[in-house]
Amino acid sequence: MTALTSTSDNNSFAIEARNVHLHYGSFRAVKDVNLQIKARKITAIIGPSGCGKSTVLRAFNRMNDFVPSFKMEGEILFHGKNIYDPDVDPVQIRQMIGMVFQKPNPFPKSIYENIAWGARVNGFKGNMDDLVEESLQKAALWEEVKDNLKKNALTLSGGQQQRLCIARTIAVRPEIILMDEPCSALDPIATLKIEELMRDLSSSYTIIIVTHNMQQAARASDYTAFFTMEEDRAGVMVEYDITSHLFVNPKKKQTEDYISGRYG
Amino acid sequence: MKNNFNFSPASGLEVLKRRHRIGAIWKSIFFLATAVGILALIVLVSTIVNQSFGYVAVESKVDPATLSEKPLESLEAEELREILQANLSKLLLRRAEKQKLLEDRGKEDLYNLLMDQVVDYKIVKSWSLSASLFQKDRILAEKAQRYPNAKLEFKAWLNPGFLERTMSSRPELAGVRTALKGSLLLIFTTIISALPVGIGAAIYLEEYAHKDHWYNRAIQTNIENLAGVPSIVYGILGLAIFVRTLGAFTSGAAFGIPAETGRTILSAGLTMGLLILPIIIINAQEAIRAVPISLRQAAFGLGATRWQVIWSHVLPQAMPGILTGTILAISRAIGETAPLILVGASTFITSDPTGLFSSFTALPIQIFNWTTRPQDTFRNIAGAAIIVLMVALLSLNAFAIIIRNRYKKKTI
Numbered sequence: 001m002t003a004l005t006s007t008s009d010n011n012s013f014a015i016e017a018r019n020v021h022l023h024y025g026s027f028r029a030v031k032d033v034n035l036q037i038k039a040r041k042i043t044a045i046i047g048p049s050g051c052g053k054s055t056v057l058r059a060f061n062r063m064n065d066f067v068p069s070f071k072m073e074g075e076i077l078f079h080g081k082n083i084y085d086p087d088v089d090p091v092q093i094r095q096m097i098g099m100v101f102q103k104p105n106p107f108p109k110s111i112y113e114n115i116a117w118g119a120r121v122n123g124f125k126g127n128m129d130d131l132v133e134e135s136l137q138k139a140a141l142w143e144e145v146k147d148n149l150k151k152n153a154l155t156l157s158g159g160q161q162q163r164l165c166i167a168r169t170i171a172v173r174p175e176i177i178l179m180d181e182p183c184s185a186l187d188p189i190a191t192l193k194i195e196e197l198m199r200d201l202s203s204s205y206t207i208i209i210v211t212h213n214m215q216q217a218a219r220a221s222d223y224t225a226f227f228t229m230e231e232d233r234a235g236v237m238v239e240y241d242i243t244s245h246l247f248v249n250p251k252k253k254q255t256e257d258y259i260s261g262r263y264g
Numbered sequence: 265m266k267n268n269f270n271f272s273p274a275s276g277l278e279v280l281k282r283r284h285r286i287g288a289i290w291k292s293i294f295f296l297a298t299a300v301g302i303l304a305l306i307v308l309v310s311t312i313v314n315q316s317f318g319y320v321a322v323e324s325k326v327d328p329a330t331l332s333e334k335p336l337e338s339l340e341a342e343e344l345r346e347i348l349q350a351n352l353s354k355l356l357l358r359r360a361e362k363q364k365l366l367e368d369r370g371k372e373d374l375y376n377l378l379m380d381q382v383v384d385y386k387i388v389k390s391w392s393l394s395a396s397l398f399q400k401d402r403i404l405a406e407k408a409q410r411y412p413n414a415k416l417e418f419k420a421w422l423n424p425g426f427l428e429r430t431m432s433s434r435p436e437l438a439g440v441r442t443a444l445k446g447s448l449l450l451i452f453t454t455i456i457s458a459l460p461v462g463i464g465a466a467i468y469l470e471e472y473a474h475k476d477h478w479y480n481r482a483i484q485t486n487i488e489n490l491a492g493v494p495s496i497v498y499g500i501l502g503l504a505i506f507v508r509t510l511g512a513f514t515s516g517a518a519f520g521i522p523a524e525t526g527r528t529i530l531s532a533g534l535t536m537g538l539l540i541l542p543i544i545i546i547n548a549q550e551a552i553r554a555v556p557i558s559l560r561q562a563a564f565g566l567g568a569t570r571w572q573v574i575w576s577h578v579l580p581q582a583m584p585g586i587l588t589g590t591i592l593a594i595s596r597a598i599g600e601t602a603p604l605i606l607v608g609a610s611t612f613i614t615s616d617p618t619g620l621f622s623s624f625t626a627l628p629i630q631i632f633n634w635t636t637r638p639q640d641t642f643r644n645i646a647g648a649a650i651i652v653l654m655v656a657l658l659s660l661n662a663f664a665i666i667i668r669n670r671y672k673k674k675t676i
Contacts, residue, residue: 063565068476095567105558107577117576118566165562172566 014039014206020074030235044217047227052235061097062090098169104161106153139167159190179209195220315647318396321414325384344374422648430614435641446624453533462544470552491542499606502535516621527608530620540593547589551582587668601628627653
């Protein structure tokens with residue numbers, strides 16, 4: 001575990017997938033992914049439905065472990081250590097690599113408790129009030145909720161709930177934040193707020209976002225990986241580049257077809 | 265090509281009317297089903313109430329008014345003792361003293377003795393509530409003809425005294441105190457033993473066990489089947505294991521408590537616990553399964569361990585459902601008779617249960633016992649005891665519902 005906690009790596013990659021194959025039972029969901037995620041940048045994963053982009057995202061913090069038939073080949077390196085090694089504790093991985101889900105899913109508790117709970121279960125010993133305020137501020141939610149911290153989180157609007165989920169993730173001090181289509185359940189204004197927030201957060205966190213929305217990837221990300229699926233429905237990564245390059249000068253025809261709206 | 269699918273307004277209206285008609289027919293069928301259920305319930309309750317109240321013809325050797333100026337029930341032990349000594353024949357007094365000295369007898373015991381031996385209060389005939397209300401002339405005529413010496417009284421078989429008295433071989437002196445206390449203590453033991461085990465098993469099966477493994481599937485299937493096993497089978501199991509094999513523990517002998525057999529509240533409670541365990545497990549599993557997966561993912565995504573997720577999120581969310589299952593289980597357990605007969609609930613017992621290791625009786629046993637007696641009047645007190653049982657059941661359930669609603673408010 002020492003390798004995981006060391007912060008002194010000269011490598012500018014936050015996390016790296018090497019020859020990753022992902023299976024659900026006998027079905028191969030994703031084939032041979034090599035992806036190097038740059039630290040403190042926003043990386044978007046785009047592609048048509050069913051191409052395995054969410055599966056790849058969940059592989060980065062071992063959320064797929066809850067699917068009994070899930071199997072993985074290859075390695076995902078985080079601080080130089082394969083997070084699928086037997087001596088790695090997935091609980092620690094999930095604390096260091098947080099996740100924001102498609103549908104806002106705050107706990108049915110108070111706003112304060114939503115943020116405090118994650119910190120508390122991870123053994124946070126400092127001043128909880130400060131942590132709650134700091135996390136809410138970072139998630140650009142503090143001004144809206146500071147007088148109602150005891151209110152049930154489910155009374156917030158969808159966009160506020162999603163920012164609360166981001167605040168809750170920040171509160172456990174992760175290095176990487178995974179976002180699985182975080183705006184698909186939100187209206188355009190709330191979406192824009194989340195995108196601004198991502199931009200602010202990218203100065204201190206590495207963000208990987210799966211999105212259905214190509215405009216969002218083009219607007220909000222630094223790097224973009226384009227996935228598609230082959231005839232056997234296995235997902236493959238087609239192209240990975242700086243976002244502006246990928247959208248302006250795609251190297252592969254498949255990418256060009258997708259971003260110009262010819263399929264998907 | 266000819267198009268059979270005609271949307272022309274005229275025939276469309278016809279079809280729409282037909283669809284509404286079919287809907288209306290189904291609605292009335294569903295209403296009828298509900299009505300049948302409600303009717304059955306009304307008949308049941310009214311039959312019981314019908315038996316529990318009504319006119320009785322009372323004969324007594326001595327008029328109680330001649331013995332004392334005050335009503336006999338309100339007398340103190342000392343006064344009762346005096347009346348007994350004054351009115352009992354030497355022979356009867358000696359016989360009574362041989363069982364237990366008058367000085368040693370409590371107030372209740374003395375009162376029973378007085379009613380039994382001196383007053384010889386006897387209900388010779390009882391009428392149902394409906395007859396008492398609508399056919400009073402017939403009752404009066406029947407009484408005058410067949411029981412000329414009797415007094416006609418309106419009697420509520422369910423009265424405060426009925427709850428306070430212990431068992432007796434004479435229906436007018438019998439009560440349900442021992443049975444009620446036995447039932448409550450029994451249910452308490454049952455819940456204490458079954459609820460933690462049931463919830464624990466449900467958590468293991470839902471949260472930890474891999475459903476891909478054949479043995480976990482086998483366990484699951486077996487639990488579902490156990491919920492349908494007849495209760496008498498659980499009784500046999502309880503007799504073999506708790507009463508016989510573990511008799512040293514269930515009788516309290518292993519803990520230095522003098523006891524005769526393993527036929528105790530503890531044995532019965534554990535047997536009943538086994539009986540409702542599958543019901544609790546299945547309901548708790550369903551409640552746990554209903555906790556949204558997104559909630560678990562959110563918690564896991566923050567680096568929580570499985571136990572932290574279960575304790576902070578799954579259990580609080582599942583609690584209302586678990587309690588609903590518990591209500592069902594209690595309802596089943598409180599009315600069960602067959603397993604109690606096997607594990608040895610006494611049919612005649614006059615001392616209150618004092619703890620887990622005392623012998624006992626329970627309300628359903630008492631009711632069953634009374635309904636099998638030949639005298640008509642036992643049927644009246646059986647009806648009264650059924651009302652007591654139902655009220656006890658409803659209050660237990662109300663208690664569980666209050667806890668459940670409090671939980672719901674807290675989590676939502």
